[in-house]
Amino acid sequence: MKIKNAEFVISNSSVAKCPNSKLPEYAFIGRSNVGKSSLINMLTGRKALAKTSATPGKTQLINHFLINDNWHLVDLPGYGYAKVSKSTKNTFQKFITAYFEKREQMICAFVLVDSRHSPQKIDMEFMQWLGEHQVPFCIIFTKSDKLKSKELDLKIENYEAEMLKTWVEMPQYFVTSANTGMGQEEILSYIEEINKNLKLR
Numbered sequence: 001m002k003i004k005n006a007e008f009v010i011s012n013s014s015v016a017k018c019p020n021s022k023l024p025e026y027a028f029i030g031r032s033n034v035g036k037s038s039l040i041n042m043l044t045g046r047k048a049l050a051k052t053s054a055t056p057g058k059t060q061l062i063n064h065f066l067i068n069d070n071w072h073l074v075d076l077p078g079y080g081y082a083k084v085s086k087s088t089k090n091t092f093q094k095f096i097t098a099y100f101e102k103r104e105q106m107i108c109a110f111v112l113v114d115s116r117h118s119p120q121k122i123d124m125e126f127m128q129w130l131g132e133h134q135v136p137f138c139i140i141f142t143k144s145d146k147l148k149s150k151e152l153d154l155k156i157e158n159y160e161a162e163m164l165k166t167w168v169e170m171p172q173y174f175v176t177s178a179n180t181g182m183g184q185e186e187i188l189s190y191i192e193e194i195n196k197n198l199k200l201r
Contacts, residue, residue, distance in 0.1 A: 001192035004068055006044040011061040015098045019064055024198055025072040025105045026191055028140075029096070030112030031122060032078035035142040038178035039112065040065075040075055043187060050075050062099060071195055072105070079122065100135050107194060108136045110187070115141035115155055115175065119162040128166065138172040140187070145177040 009019055030036050037050035049065060063075040076096055100106065109130060113123050130137045141159075144152055152175070160170045172190070176183030 001068075001188040003044050003188070006046050006049055006065055006067050006073070008049070009064040009066050009072070011063045013061050013095050015062070015095065015102050018062060018099075018103060019072065021072070021105070023066075023070060023072050023105065024107045024195060025064075025074050025103065027074040027076055027099070027106055027109045028112065029076040029109060029126075030078060030140075030142075031114075031120065034078065034112045034114050035178055036075065036078060036112050039140065039142055039176060040073065042176075042178040042181055043184055044073070062095065071191065074099075074106070079126065100130070100133065106135075107198070108138060108191075110138050110140050110174075112140045112142050113159075115144045115152060116146055118155075119159055124162070124166075127163075127171075131167070138174065138190070140183070141173060141175045143177065144175050144182055145179050 010017070012018065028036055028040060040050040041047055044065070044067065050063070060077050062077075065073045065075070067073050076099065079093070079096070100109065111123065111127055111130070113120070127137065127139075139159075141156060147155065156173075156175065163170050174183045174187050174190070176187070
């Protein structure tokens with residue numbers, strides 16, 4: 001898939017105010033500072049589509065972007081470590097939960113994890129919640145360029161081993177780097193294939 005156009009549609013904190021559209025949606029979510037905005041900009045080939053910041057937790061709303069006029073990329077607030085108040089975090093949690101429970105257009109969630117770290121409890125719990133609520137998801141390992149090839153392979157092997165303690169199989173995953181563009185083609189091809197199958201139904 002080549003992204004010919006990508007445009008911002010709307011930001012809001014209510015699922016009810018999400019676009020009144022039947023277009024498929026792909027949501028991107030992860031811990032604060034996992035490199036979500038940089039990844040979105042890399043995927044779309046737009047340097048400033050999603051706002052990046054040195055301060056974690058800047059994404060505080062549900063952000064919809066229209067891609068190629070036929071699907072929505074949804075940028076969701078990061079969870080954990082964001083320098084916001086407890087009440088704000090609770091608000092985030094409520095509309096993130098509502099989005100996944102109520103938004104029928106949501107086809108797949110991409111859960112971003114930092115490839116440099118061992119499995120984090122907050123990520124594992126979130127993916128467990130997605131599984132229990134039958135929300136389809138994939139894992140995106142970010143910042144792969146920060147590790148040597150063998151070290152990266154070992155990190156992913158360890159992550160898979162941890163996942164298989166509670167999951168029957170490892171979810172579909174992608175290894176990416178916002179700096180080198182690694183993973184862009186694979187993720188966009190994955191989305192394109194799903195969209196084609198949706199049209200055949």
